[in-house]
Amino acid sequence: xxLINTTSRRIGTSLVVxxxxxxxxxxxxxxxxxxxxFTATATAVVTGVTKLPGxxxxxxxxxxxxxxxxxxxxxxxxxIQDNHGNFGSTAVIVGANGKDSVFFSVSGRFExxxxxxxxVTSTGTYTVTGGSGAFANATGSGTITTQFDLCxxxxxxxxxxxxxxxx
Numbered sequence: 001x002x003l004i005n006t007t008s009r010r011i012g013t014s015l016v017v018x019x020x021x022x023x024x025x026x027x028x029x030x031x032x033x034x035x036x037x038f039t040a041t042a043t044a045v046v047t048g049v050t051k052l053p054g055x056x057x058x059x060x061x062x063x064x065x066x067x068x069x070x071x072x073x074x075x076x077x078x079x080i081q082d083n084h085g086n087f088g089s090t091a092v093i094v095g096a097n098g099k100d101s102v103f104f105s106v107s108g109r110f111e112x113x114x115x116x117x118x119x120v121t122s123t124g125t126y127t128v129t130g131g132s133g134a135f136a137n138a139t140g141s142g143t144i145t146t147q148f149d150l151c152x153x154x155x156x157x158x159x160x161x162x163x164x165x166x167x
Contacts, residue, residue: 035139035140035163036069037068038068038140038159039067039158039159040066040158041067041156042063042093043063043065043154044155044156045061046060046153055082057082059078059079063076065093067102069163070135071095071096072095073094073095073096074093074094075092075093077090077092085110085111086108087109088105088106089106090104091103092104099134100131100135100166101131101133102131102138103129103130103138106126106127108125109123110146110148118152119150120147121145121146121147122146123145125141125142126142126143126144126159126161128141134167138164140162144159144160145157
């Protein structure tokens, strides 16, 4: 009888260990939204400026740059700014393979640089709102800093934060 009890306990213990191991694997596999560090640097060229009602200005850019987990990219960016120093942007960056992309929503503040009539700096936050390819349903967030040269109609910027691990 002791042999049966000992065997039953070993089987029971083995089953408990197996179930716990499987639960751990399932929990790891069920976290597709795991966040990883993300940095993107870009240069942009102004492709259009439109004055909108209510003191708003729409600025369109074509961007090129490099991003962690994506590599080289290009894409459009549209920025709406008011005359009080606030802005909101939407951007899409498309990887060199043409299949992987990341969608962003950005908000922040801008101000003219002291002593330089051409330079406008801005800071803000970004939210990753989706993507395609390896970045389908991507999420993430972080901060942005940009410098906009009004005289040359160019801009540079850096996104720093997180993004969900690409599939």
